[in-house]
Amino acid sequence: MSQRPAIGHIGVFTSGGDSPGMNAALRAVARAAAYRGLRCTGIISGFDGLINDRTVPLGPREVSNIIQRGGTMLRSARSEAFRTKEGRAQAAAMLRRNGIDALVAIGGDGTFTGARLLFQEHGTRIIGLPGTIDNDLSGTDRTIGFDTAVNTAVEAIDKLRDTAASHDRLFFVEVMGRDSGFIGLACAIAAGAEYVMLPEVRQPIDELVAALSNAKQSKSSSIVVVAEGDEEGGAIAIARKVKERLPQYDMRVTVLGHLQRGGSPTVLDRVMASRLGAASVDHLLQGAHDAMLGEVSGQVRLTPFAQAIGVRKDLPADLLALLPVLAT
Helix, strand or coil, X not given: CCCCCCCCEEEEEECCCCCCCHHHHHHHHHHHHHHCCCEEEEECCHHHHHXXXXXXXCCCCCCCCCCCCCCCCCCCXXXXXXXXXXXXXXXXXXXXXXXXXXXXXXXXXXXXXXHHHHHHHHCCEEEEEEECCCCCCCCCCCCECHHHHHHHHHHHHHHHHHHHHHHCCEEEEEECCCCCCHHHHHHHHHHCCCEEECCCCCCCHHHHHHHHHHHHCCCCCEEEEEECCCCCCCHHHHHHHHHHHCCCCCEXXXXXXXXXXXXXXXXXXXXXXXXXXXXXXXXXXXXXXXXXXXXXXXXXXEEEHHXXXXXXXXXXXXXXXXXXXXCC
């Protein structure tokens, strides 16, 4: 049985939605590669850059002074062409032309789905790093960017709490989470919200109305956190439905939106991104591929892409049970 050729040149790219800590991961990949005597090339604009041969050398100096920056220095873009077999063949040919032996892909489930197809169709060796604020990937307790996004949202909710209390108002605050309620649940606990609406949990409007009516007996103001993907709609739609049932309430809606994606990453995100970025180079050298690196119980763990993107990650049951206790 023939052995795979040795790795001497690693490519790295970011794809999907940006998340704070991606730059820290890029820095770690580039510097770990240099430390191991490998070349490192950055691919600009994700899969689109793979197809269109947009690259930049990434040595230790090229990644200086980026660990504290949000976003991604390599940028990110959607690529309709990569969704086709022809597009993926172009990407594989680009890697061969540039002598890139293996890839580190930083992103979420869409990124890893594309990476897996590239491996299945062309044998490209790829390790994924979980760069998404949604925290919805199996095989890791936390994703790169989640902690920063939650801290950003909680800081905003804390400020809204001040004005809500000053005017005896009910605020509906929409956070990101089209398919995942991890941000919403963490924000609700950390900001002391009275209620949270999550896409994973079926919560009729009447249940929310009852909770707010009970809260009104002892509180002059309330905060409801709404994940954007809740089945009852976003914060604007939910507030409208509640207003129909509680017309006497003074209500306001705030949609935090892409504010949650930006900003300097927290220490947790910087350390995690650095740890996983360096580990990705070592794992590739050891022969690992078609898998994601994550942190589980404080340890670096390798999870096949099929499991990372194919197994739904459950919300923490203890936090779901804790919220009504703390909102009493």
